[in-house]
Amino acid sequence: xxxxxxxxxxxxxxxxxxxxxxxxxxxxxxxxxxxxxxxxxxxxxxxxxxxxxxxxxxxxxxxxxxxxxxxxxxxxxxxxxxxxxxxxxxxxxxxxxxxxxxxxxxxxxxxxxxxxxxxxxxxxxxxxxxxxxxxxxxxxxxxxxxxxxxxxxxxxxxxxxxxxxxxxxxxxxxxxxxxxxxxxxxxxxxxxxxxxxxxxxxxxxxxxxxxxxxxxxxxxxxxxxxxxxxxxxxxxxxxxxxxxxxxxxxxxxxxxxxxxxxxxxxxxxxxx
Amino acid sequence: xxxxxxxxxxxxxxxxxxxxxxxxxxxxxxxxxxxxxxxxxxxxxxxxxxxxxxxxxxxxxxxxxxxxxxxxxxxxxxxxxxxxxxxxxxxxxxxxxxxxxxxxxxxxxxxxxxxxxxxxxxxxxxxxxxxxxxxxxxxxxxxxxxxxxxxxxxxxxxxxxxxxxxxxxxxxxxxxxxxxxxxxxxxxxxxxxxxxxxxxxxxxxxxxxxxxxxxxxxxxxxxxxxxxxxxxxxxxxxxxxxxxxxxxxxxxxxxxxxxxxxxxxxxxxxxxxxxxxxxxxxxxxxxxxxxxxxxxxxxxxxxxxxxxxxxxxx
Numbered sequence: 195x196x197x198x199x200x201x202x203x204x205x206x207x208x209x210x211x212x213x214x215x216x217x218x219x220x221x222x223x224x225x226x227x228x229x230x231x232x233x234x235x236x237x238x239x240x241x242x243x244x245x246x247x248x249x250x251x252x253x254x255x256x257x258x259x260x261x262x263x264x265x266x267x268x269x270x271x272x273x274x275x276x277x278x279x280x281x282x283x284x285x286x287x288x289x290x291x292x293x294x295x296x297x298x299x300x301x302x303x304x305x306x307x308x309x310x311x312x313x314x315x316x317x318x319x320x321x322x323x324x325x326x327x328x329x330x331x332x333x334x335x336x337x338x339x340x341x342x343x344x345x346x347x348x349x350x351x352x353x354x355x356x357x358x359x360x361x362x363x364x365x366x367x368x369x370x371x372x373x374x375x376x377x378x379x380x381x382x383x384x385x386x387x388x389x390x391x392x393x394x395x396x397x398x399x400x401x402x403x404x405x406x407x408x409x410x411x412x413x414x415x416x417x418x419x420x421x422x423x424x425x426x427x428x429x430x431x432x433x434x435x436x437x438x439x440x441x442x443x444x445x446x447x448x449x450x451x452x453x454x455x456x457x458x459x460x461x462x463x464x465x466x
Numbered sequence: 467x468x469x470x471x472x473x474x475x476x477x478x479x480x481x482x483x484x485x486x487x488x489x490x491x492x493x494x495x496x497x498x499x500x501x502x503x504x505x506x507x508x509x510x511x512x513x514x515x516x517x518x519x520x521x522x523x524x525x526x527x528x529x530x531x532x533x534x535x536x537x538x539x540x541x542x543x544x545x546x547x548x549x550x551x552x553x554x555x556x557x558x559x560x561x562x563x564x565x566x567x568x569x570x571x572x573x574x575x576x577x578x579x580x581x582x583x584x585x586x587x588x589x590x591x592x593x594x595x596x597x598x599x600x601x602x603x604x605x606x607x608x609x610x611x612x613x614x615x616x617x618x619x620x621x622x623x624x625x626x627x628x629x630x631x632x633x634x635x636x637x638x639x640x641x642x643x644x645x646x647x648x649x650x651x652x653x654x655x656x657x658x659x660x661x662x663x664x665x666x667x668x669x670x671x672x673x674x675x676x677x678x679x680x681x682x683x684x685x686x687x688x689x690x691x692x693x694x695x696x697x698x699x700x701x702x703x704x705x706x707x708x709x710x711x712x713x714x715x716x717x718x719x720x721x722x723x724x725x726x727x728x729x730x731x732x733x734x735x736x737x738x739x740x741x742x743x744x745x746x747x748x749x750x751x752x753x754x755x756x757x758x759x760x761x762x763x764x765x766x767x768x769x770x771x772x773x774x775x776x777x778x779x780x
Contacts, residue, residue: 222558291552298518298548301571
């Protein structure tokens with residue numbers, strides 16, 4: 195469009211610059227070990243909070259241990275936190291002028307979102323590992339063998355990566371780290387509005403419809419299935435609940451197809 | 467013979483209903499410092515953003531080293547450095563890590579980015595702080611790091627958008643020294659500022675911008691000379707201001723400006739005034755004078771005159 199470089203060279207710089215920028219995110223984390231500790235403590239807190247505090251009062255439909263029921267929901271939660279994490283970082287760079295500096299340099303335009311989402315994928319893997327470790331300690335385990343287990347984790351990672359592009363776009367649109375910080379608390383209700391912590395059967399019909407179509411419910415249902423955890427399907431499931439694996443794939447592809455071009459356009463747009 | 471390395475012709479840019487630029491023309495010869503001077507909202511930042519490929523003009527065109535900022539933005543970005551109004555560095559990283567990051571993103575090799583970072587930190591007095599996190603830097607240090615971050619890829623043209631806004635006097639002097647150091651290397655610098663003394667100290671040429679247009683250009687001395695001499699009068703009693711003002715008005719044909727509770731300033735176009743005559747006239751009007759001085763005008767006065775927003779005594 196505006197650059198005179200040939201395409202192969204552009205691709206090479208997108209990858210090289212993307213890796214440089216992902217490295218920057220990792221270096222930032224290393225410089226702030228407290229952040230890593232806090233991030234890793236999060237799964238433990240969630241397991242204790244939901245598994246023991248709420249779990250004592252919640253009946254699993256079809257019977258079974260609540261913590262076995264809960265863990266797929268918490269894995270799903272790890273997928274969604276990518277949105278807020280990446281949004282916050284993109285908005286911070288935009289509001290502090292760092293993004294303008296990148297844009298005025300020969301740096302490949304798309305390297306910035308690729309670097310952010312790449313670094314976020316690594317962070318997500320760390321979080322997932324901590325969550326799995328905590329789960330194993332409190333008695334959760336996969337029951338359906340290596341292939342199904344691997345499939346479940348791949349779906350979780352895929353959805354997280356797709357969600358991180360939603361974060362890129364939101365961050366570029368918001369452009370202000372304070373606004374981004376104010377948006378973060380909104381993600382908790384979105385998380386709660388799903389089957390992650392409680393069965394949706396008891397919700398009012400309209401709310402249940404929303405919850406059943408929440409991507410978070412799809413990944414939770416898919417992981418429950420693939421791990422062989424309790425939480426049997428209800429009698430008249432909505433489509434995503436009847437086909438959770440297909441729903442996760444669909445949600446992920448849809449998020450990528452919509453938000454990668456949107457984010458790319460927002461990143462390369464020159465207006466203000 | 468050679469074209470200016472920075473060239474803007476008839477730039478227009480509007481945001482919604484606001485016309486930020488209305489036909490801005492600018493030319494900066496290679497190796498010089500151009501000070502773009504103007505009040506808030508004059509369009510300085512908009513112009514810099516267009517020249518630095520961050521924003522497209524609605525009309526008009528601009529080139530850097532002959533490359534069009536819209537059609538050949540990639541080529542332009544290889545040749546420029548931009549220090550905006552923020553210190554756009556990563557507070558979480560050390561100074562050294564920041565410079566290496568920007569070096570790599572400027573497509574230097576790993577080794578060259580490292581060497582260049584070390585050189586610049588040494589040269590601009592940040593070597594001692596290099597391995598501390600930038601979040602702990604003073605405002606002046608942060609800006610200096612920001613400035614050298616855009617030097618890392620050896621730009622031919624450097625854009626400094628209000629480089630000292632918000633700094634204490636010491637921080638300002640540090641930045642001024644850094645800019646002079648750059649100029650000694652032959653880098654072309656375009657700096658915007660609201661501070662006239664800054665333009666006076668640093669710029670070879672000044673472009674005064676108001677309401678999206680360049681309203682005057684010249685060296686600091688040329689701009690000052692357009693106003694002729696300036697007369698300062700300090701009265702002993704504030705009651706003498708009004709008669710003194712009418713004496714000055716009669717002499718100079720223009721309204722004097724009140725510059726304090728007991729003082730007036732008036733431009734004396736064309737010269738040819740004798741201090742003794744002025745004092746005699748004031749004396750005849752019964753004004754008790756504490757001090758009278760004839761001098762070259764300051765850039766402030768040039769600026770106020772050009773932008774026509776002076777406070778006059780009636």
